[in-house]
Amino acid sequence: MSVLVNKDSRIIVQGFTGSEGTFHAGQMIDYGTPVVGGVTPGKGGQMHLDRPVFNTVSDAVNQTGADVSILFVPPAFAADAILEAADAGIKVIVCITEGIPIADMVKVKASLDGRNDCRLIGPNCPGVMTAGEAKVGIMPGFIFNPGRIGIISKSGTLTYEAVDQITKAGLGQSTAIGIGGDPIIGTTTLDAVQLLMDDADTDGIIMIGEIGGDLEIKAARWIEAHGTKPVVGFIAGVTAPKGRTMGHAGAIVSGEEESAEAKKKVLRACGVHVVDSPAHIGSKMAEVLGVQA
Secondary structure, eight states, X not given: OOSSOOTTOOEEEETTTSHHHHHHHHHHHHHTOOEEEEEOTTOXXXXXXXXXXXXXXXXXXXXXOOOEEXXXXXXXXXXHHHHHHXXXXXXXXXXXXXXXXXXXXXXXXXXXXXXXXXXXEOSSOOEEEETTTEEEESOOGGGOOEEEXXXXXXXXXXXXXXXXXXXXXXXXXXXXXXXXXXXXXXXXXXXXXXXXXXXXXXXXXXXXXXXXXXXHHHHHHHHHHHOOSOEEEEEEOTTOOTXXXXXXXXXXXXXXXXXXXXXXXXXXXXXXXXXSSGGGHHHHXXXXXXXXX
């Protein structure tokens, strides 16, 4: 079992024939991901990477049975591409694109809110990876090892760090979810925590956050009330000055509770095993599970 994507997913790539889509789709296929085709308007009927190209997502769904889509679409067109995928019946939409206008994402969020038939991951995220089964994103597949630790992160780089440490600790990963660092995203930290808490093949969860917003606070309070598995947390941005964006568009402290130290305090109070350095993520998870790292 896994969450969001697995070996039985049927995946299409929007922006399939562009340079980014071509490169990362090729990496996904090489990993063994079940990519069944792609979408580039005006190029329908062609073959690319030995997969069919379609003019619309609807055509791709009708002809391949696709249920997952990953977007490598320029920012100006990405919001429309997300909504096109949702309207065509795609169940999981992974948006890698960075720099989508906030006004566009407000419309996307409003359109998707309340829908139980479609889930958006991102934008501005590294994607989703179920180790050994499906790589839907830009994560480096070689650092993954199938196992029972789920990973949730706003940061692509810290996702890779956590994955590498968990692999070196001999635990392996179930599914890693990069939720994205933009101010407006689809799947939140809490949403991802709930998915992994409900996954029978996930024994522990890594939750990586950063300054800005309250996503980690909401997740921690839910964990305190409903959590059934150990959670190891790390919050990036301890030294970030108030009012300055650090890296991601959403990583900006605008209130006292949005600082790294404030978040860490709440997480600890809610029973999350917080580490002060990303270098300790793997060893802490091994410790709380009683596994010799």
